[in-house]
Amino acid sequence: MPTALLARDPDLSRLLDDGYDVVVHAGHIIVRHIPYVTENRTVEHGFIAYPVTISGDRLVSGTDHRIWFSGSTPCDEHGRPLPLANPENRVIAEGMQANFMLSSKPSPHGYPDEYTKITAYSRIIADQAHALDHSATPTPGAAWQEIEDDSPFAYRDTATSRAGIAAVHRRFRGHRLVIVGLGGSGSYILDQVAKTEVDSILLIDGDTFDNHNAFRAPGAPTLDTLRDRPPKATYLASIYANMHRGVSACEQYLDEDNLDLLTGATFVFLASDNATSKQVIIDWLEAHGVPFIDVGMGIEEIDGRLSGLLRVTTSLPGRRDAARHRIPQPAPERDAYARNIQTADLNALNAVLAVIRWKRSIGIYADATEESHTTYSLITNEIANEDLP
Secondary structure (H helix, E strand, O other): OHHHHHHHOOHHHHHHOOOOOOEOOOEEEEEEEEEEOOOOOOOEEEEEEOOEEEEEEEEEEOOOOEEEEEEOEEEOOOOOOOOOOEEEEEEEEEEEEEEEEOOOOOOOOOOOOOHHHHHHHHHHHHHHHHHOOOOOOOOEEEEEEEOOOOOEEEOOOOHHHHHHHHHHHHHOOOOOOEEEOOOHHHHHHHHHHHHOOOOOEEEOOEOOOOHHHHHOOOOOOHHHHHHHOOHHHHHHHHHHOOOOEEEEEEEEOOOOOOOOHHHOEEEEEEEOOOHHHHHHHHHHHHHOOOOEEEEEEEEEEOOOOEEEEEEEEEEOOOOOOOHHHOOOOHHHHHHOOOOOOHHHHHHHOOOHHHHHHHHHHHHOOOOOOOOEEEEEOOOEEEEEEOOOO
């Protein structure tokens, strides 16, 4: 987001007019050079910060009355800790952490705007310092800075900053994903990974986007879109490029003739139902040390109701046996009569299970099992993990 846009926000403009030192960094508003009193009755300087909610290029007011403070224990002029300061570490960004959560709610509705919130907290802290040192001021002169964090997103991820997990999400950086097959589960995989800070997402699918895809993929395409029958990869890339700058498309089926498309990938999701070409892809991924997840489902109609299994098979370097034994091999005599039943909710569940497994494999989520094979049974509503001995 261009710096000038946020700098023109009315609340931030008023802070700058007053002489506050304001920084926007990692989805937080940070006000630096806030004088405070230590327990030894000396005057030091810290900063106050809080995650912001942004609607387009404007701040949304009144979302939370809390704010975070970085420094030692803020005290009154007598060296007594301020009662509103609660010890709580919050990672703002890599190398930047707040140490206290401050909570002062003036009314049931909180603060009317961001300007009022920031000035109220700065006075609560700085007025104590001013009582000891009349030169102490939270408004040393206007300064504005928006620190670029090389985000792959087209607009700010304020969900991550509001949750205080920016440092965890930085682990997505450096990852280059490939999704092979976008008919059902693959499109939902895209929907999930587009919301992560991975460097790039390559979509590979040679098919067109038709009516049946619309009913088992996220979103709601227009009738005109379906009439145009756009290439599936290009259509989905155009949508998710609105959020993630690193989404690109390849309008081809992946087979032995174009495996070089996978070069540079750090992780691959195989969501194609083409079992014939899958083995050569797997062979290439194993030979090049690329981890991957293969998803699949087998749904059938029995006595007027649907039942079956969803499958997530994970293949990591040094642990390839599960993929070799669990991923179905081509069976033309069966495929000729298959109905290939899929529904949006099962596609979505299959995708979410795969994305969660990927996030566990790269250390985003905790992982106590490190399983290689997971199935979900529709009829029993059970998830089972397996590993080959």
